[in-house]
Amino acid sequence: MGQPSSSEVFADRQLHQYIQEAFTMTESEHSGLTERVQSTEPPVYCLMATVKEAKEILGKDISGFSDPYCLLTIMEDEEESRTRRSRAKPSKSIVKEAVSNDKIYQSDIKKQTLNPVWNQTFVLEFEDIAGASFHLEMWDKDEEVSLTQRLEEIKSNFSSLKRMIKEAKKEKGTDDFLGKVVIKLKRDMTLSAGRSAYINYCGILQQFVQAYISKQQSAAPWKGALCGEAQTLLELYATQNDLSPFLQDLA
Known part of the structure; x- marks a missing residue:
């Protein structure tokens, strides 16, 4: 930027x-x-990032759709390495475990869609550009629903039995990981904030x-x-x- x-x-x-x-x-x-x-x-560096849209994402809900949202942060090499060493097994996600909540920016949640459009802009500030990287992760928000709603979904989506069984086994309140983007920042991409x-x-x-x-x-x-x-x-x-x-x- x-x-x-x-x-x-x-x-x-x-x-x-x-x-x-x-x-x-x-x-x-x-x-x-x-x-x-x-x-x-x-000087304080800043990166302006606009989350625009995604197309044909995975459908994680029983309905065949997802409730996607994005998490954005800027991370130092040391933070990422420390997080990877502390995990018992490899994980696709990094942002939620690596930095404090006040350094994480979240987009709106788009309900029941495979082609979300956000068009949201965020300004991320950080202290040192050396070894810094921009992380964006997409997640599906897990909304708790009543037993009656579950039964209705099962009746209307009986062909998706495998997905429904997986959904039923999943712990309530656990969001599903959909993907990530990691970009190493270079000096010509950033500037000191005013x-x-x-x-x-x-x-x-x-x-x-x-x-x-x-x-x-x-x-x-x-x-x-x-x-x-x-x-x-x-x-x-x-x-x-x-x-x-x-x-x-x-x-």
């Missing part, structure tokens, strides 16, 4: 120099500001525009295009602060 749309890649020094010019800061002022920022708090407001974005944009226009020597009218450094910084800022495309266009 946070990959600029431009194919041109700028070094940190190029971006720092452009910010200096845009905000008319001297080298000493810029250095002093950088030192103060670095001495406050370490907490500035939309108005700050507008102010930075104004400074970038003024800096750009002041460098133009010709009398030709400005058509609204920014240089690559400015565009890259604005895109990173918008991603850090979860600014929608609409707000970016409005600015």
Whole structure:
């Protein structure tokens, strides 16, 4: 997340120099500001993930459908290794056993479907990118039903006898594992998180525009295009602060 749309890649020094010019800061002022920022708090990385949809998943309920939901988290290599060593036998799931509940994000539960659509976005924060991986697991929610409902389901789905026997043997309240995705995070996929407001974005944009226009020597009218450094910084800022495309266009 946070990959600029431009194919041109700028070094940190190029971006720092452009910010200096845009905000008319001297080298000493810029250095002093950088030192103060670095001495406050370490950067916090964030990953924005959108859970969109799944197709033709397994039907775990007697009805032949599932009640799927997703769990998302970011895990360090040490956490994953420690969890695997502590298990008596290999397991398909990791998220529920590896990290605390406050680090796990859960999507909505979609009732009785094999083609769930979520379209939910989550922002996951973590401290260190080294060895970090993104984990997404899909589960079928096990809903407790009455004996009467069970009998009705058995009558209407007698052909699915094998599935019904398996369902009856299963411990109540135990969700069924449906699958997982694990992605190792790289530095170019993440960025340090900010907490500035939309108005700050507008102010930075104004400074970038003024800096750009002041460098133009010709009398030709400005058509609204920014240089690559400015565009890259604005895109990173918008991603850090979860600014929608609409707000970016409005600015």
